[in-house]
Amino acid sequence: MARARTLDDDLLIKVMKRAARPLSAYDLLDLLPDEPKPKPPVIYRALDRLSAKGQVHRIESLKAFIACDGHKHNHETVFTICTDCNKVEEIEDHGLCDLMSIWKQKTNFTAQQKTFEILGQCAKCLAA
Structure with missing residues (x-):
């Protein structure tokens, strides 16, 4: 059985911070340097993982994600x-x-x- 591909969290956050704007999963796909490009489910799994860690946020009204600016999120x-x-x-x-x-x-x-x-x-x- 083939292993599911994963993305490097640090790379994904770096790409998001460099863009300095909210990005959809498909925007992220376009900006990632990896060849071959990962499939959309790989991006969504990575975003879910980073969101659970508090490292990215989903902006619901834009249907996009941004990298966390460093708040500890105690509030x-x-x-x-x-x-x-x-x-x-x-x-x-x-x-x-x-x-x-x-x-x-x-x-x-x-x-x-x-x-x-x-x-x-x-x-x-x-x-x-």
């Missing part, structure tokens, strides 16, 4: 997304964690996934 993370240029910034918010805790107590609801995305215009696009 909730908010992503600001420019609707003009698609620039994404990761912001760690301690107050949001407190608010989520209060909300959980009031509603008796436990969130399984917490993704906070704020869409708008970045300063550069707003000034243009």
Whole structure:
């Protein structure tokens, strides 16, 4: 039985950071230097693995991924997304964690996934 191909996590993160923009799995395929190119399931497995480690984040509204900017993720993370240029910034918010805790107590609801995305215009696009 053939072994499933794996991608080097460090290489994938390096490619993502070099791109400096959110990337879909197919964007990543195009940017990877390996020949032959890995198949899409290999990319998705690598992204799942890196996401579980907190090293990449999925930006739901863009259906894309970004490399983590280094936060420890002890608190909730908010992503600001420019609707003009698609620039994404990761912001760690301690107050949001407190608010989520209060909300959980009031509603008796436990969130399984917490993704906070704020869409708008970045300063550069707003000034243009």
